[in-house]
Amino acid sequence: MSKSIAQIKAEFEQADGNRRAELYDMYGDDARSGVQKLIASYRKKEEALRLERERLSRMQSYERKYKDAKMICGIDEAGRGPLAGPVVAGAVILPKDCEILYLNDSKKLSASRREALYDEIMEKAVAVGVGMASPARIDEINILQATYEAMRKAVEQLSVVPDLLLNDAVTIPGIPYRQVPIIKGDAKSVSIAAASIIAKVTRDRLMMQYDEILPEYGFAHNKGYGSQSHIEALRRVGASSIHRRSFIKNFISEQ
CATH class of the missing domain: 3.30.420.10 (Ribonuclease H-like superfamily/Ribonuclease H)
Incomplete structure (x- = not known):
């Protein structure tokens, strides 16, 4: 009696690289589309991992x-x-x-x-x-x-x-x-x-904390960058204690 697709999937999930190669051979001729999709999926994952490791090698x-x-x-x-x-x-x-x-x-x-x-x-x-x-x-x-x-x-x-x-x-x-x-x-x-x-x-975590104290500027979303809504808030309510005065002088006049 052949194994179910669920059983074969469990084998793949538990297998290391060498064992997975054996499973490809073992189930390569299985006519069930579910098995072939499973094999294709794991081959795709292996190729993606190989390419990722090549990219990391270049970054080293x-x-x-x-x-x-x-x-x-x-x-x-x-x-x-x-x-x-x-x-x-x-x-x-x-x-x-x-x-x-x-x-x-x-x-x-x-x-x-x-x-x-x-x-x-x-x-x-x-x-x-x-x-x-x-x-x-x-x-x-x-x-x-x-x-x-x-x-x-x-x-x-x-x-x-x-x-x-x-x-x-x-x-x-x-x-x-x-x-x-x-x-x-x-x-x-x-x-x-x-x-x-x-x-x-x-x-980013720090700006999220600032957003809780100064919610009017939208720091949780813009992280302090000059988005349109941030600049509009600056013009509406003025600068906060964490604004860079040298950066905002083109948007608002000092009070």
């Missing part, structure tokens, strides 16, 4: 290039452009040959994917640091210098000393470690991508 090229550095730290920021809220930097040191599937530039990921990856990064990373610069500090020293300051703070928060920093596009002044700036590094380095996710999720 800088980590391989500088493999002599024991502790490679990725650095990135979130929030240089918004009208409100801090700029946040992330610093992440991943273990050698660490695999975190779907790791990518945080801007290319859905919010739910970023949240899941945030948890996985926090679980697997050797060390994670987060630094921030407030809206007032941004107004005081400008956004670029505030970004550098947040990045320095993020590195200072690491529990281990890095041997090399892989930075998204910038060279951070006033820091004693070897640095490699990489243009669009959050899409080219797993370490920088991890840092971009830590920075983005940290900042």
Whole structure:
């Protein structure tokens, strides 16, 4: 008596790669369409996983290039452009040959994917640091210098000393470690991508909290960026304590 499709599916679900290859051979001639759809589904998943691992391998090229550095730290920021809220930097040191599937530039990921990856990064990373610069500090020293300051703070928060920093596009002044700036590094380095996710999720969560205190600006949705509804709220009710005065002067006049 042949096995049911449900039984065959259970076999596939419990099988590792080698066993799955045996199952393809075992059930390849099964005439039932349900079995053939099941085989096609698992082959498609395997191909997608193979392609994802190839993509990740390409994103590890800088980590391989500088493999002599024991502790490679990725650095990135979130929030240089918004009208409100801090700029946040992330610093992440991943273990050698660490695999975190779907790791990518945080801007290319859905919010739910970023949240899941945030948890996985926090679980697997050797060390994670987060630094921030407030809206007032941004107004005081400008956004670029505030970004550098947040990045320095993020590195200072690491529990281990890095041997090399892989930075998204910038060279951070006033820091004693070897640095490699990489243009669009959050899409080219797993370490920088991890840092971009830590920075983005940290900042988004903070803006969600601000939304509870200052609901009129829609921070839960716009995260402080200059959406039409945000600018309309600014003109209607004025600036809040977390708005960047140097960023909003074109939208409202100071009272």
